[in-house]
Amino acid sequence: MSDNQNLLAExxxxxxxxxxxxxxxxxxNxxxxxxxxxxxxxxxDLDALARLGVVEKVHGGAVPVTEASTHEPGFEAKSGMELSAKEDIARTAAQLATPGSAIALSGGTTTYALAQQLVEVAGLTVVTNSMRIADVFHSARRAADAAAEHAGNRERPGGAATVVLTGGVRTPSDALVGPVADAAIRSLHFDVLFxxxxxxxxxxxxxxPNLAEAETNRHFIRSAxxxxxxxxxxxxxxxxLSSFASLAEVDVLVTDAALSRAAREEMADELRELVVAGERADPAP
Structure with a gap:
């Protein structure tokens, strides 16, 4: 019951x-x-949104908080927002990962949700600058090892992901960025970057909002x-604060069904492919 109530509240x-x-x-009113x-x-609900820092309560209601271009919310603050949308996006995006391929996952709460779906994809090599994402795969490996041992299988289960965690300086959103991360990413090549x-x-x-993260993301894009x-x-x-890629550099953007019609039309002029989680793609002519 509580899960349904939480979903409705969200x-x-x-x-x-x-x-x-x-x-x-x-x-x-x-x-x-x-x-x-x-x-x-x-x-x-307004109290909860105010605690997340996205609205400001005023007498009789609320107004939006206007963020400075340098404002960078922490991982915990972002992780409580748009949970259903992130889960829908994660399930859809996971279908774009091919078993046995080399993928990269940048830091963030949506990519964190995606990582939890990707543990089911066999044989991935995963490069990430997020300790939280690396922990998702390590936890899945430990759980698989424990299950195999319990079943009397002494061999490590096949198909578990190989994880490469870049070094770097930690941002408020828990991404590792900076020269150490950049050097590691520059030397690698990925089939897909999420x-x-x-x-x-x-x-x-x-x-x-983070200049160092912008540079690290540029290296991710160049290597994918x-x-x-x-x-x-x-x-x-x-x-x-800092742009690091144009929409023309994106092969696919996966979003949720709440994206407005106007935004979709504006994106269509720039993007190669827009995928809306939960909606069927238009059939080919």
Missing amino acids: QRRALILDEVRRRGGARV ELTRKLKVSDMTVRR LGVHGVSAEAGLST RRVVVVADHTKWGKVG
């Missing part, structure tokens, strides 16, 4: 955040009518044969 808060951002603010929930429920981003826009392309960006709908229109 979806409701996403709708509230979209309403606040779209209109520049919203009143509690308006939100209660729109969502058909109690005044107390809306106030609790890249999380702070912001996506037609004008600024892909951007981040195919670039897949994983970004939920809230990333559209955000612009960080």
Whole structure:
């Protein structure tokens, strides 16, 4: 029961955040009518959004928080946002990883969700600048080893991922960046890069608030044969301090169904391929 309640609360808060951002603010009584929930429920949702730093509570309602281009939320703050969207994106993006291939995963909460799907793909070589993502694969390996030992199989199970963790300096979002990470990435070549981003826009392309992370992401892109960006709908229109790639450099962008029609049309002019998780692709002519 609690899982359903949490999912409903998450979806409701996403709708509230979209309403606040779209209109520049919203009143509690308006939100209660729109969502058909109690005044107390809306106030609790606004409290939760305020703790995440995405809205500011004012008398009778809330207004959006305008982020500085240098503002970089921490991993924990971001991990509580758009959970359902990230899971949908992760399941869809995981289908783009071929068993036995070499892939790269940048740091981020969406790529972290993706890593949890990719543990089911056999024989991957995974390069990442995220300790959290590396831990996902190491935990899966330990669990597989324990299951094999319990079953009396002394051989290590085949198909588990080989993980390469770059060094570097840790950012607030728990990515390892800087010259050490850059040097490691420069010497490698990936079949597919799965890249999380702070912001996506037609004008600024892909951007981040962190200058060192921007440079590390450039090296990731140069070393990849195919670039897949994983970004939920809230990333559209955000612009960080430093751009590191144009939309034309992205092979596939995987997003969620809440992306607006206007954003989709704007992206279509720049992107090679847009994949919306949970929606069927249009049939080929």
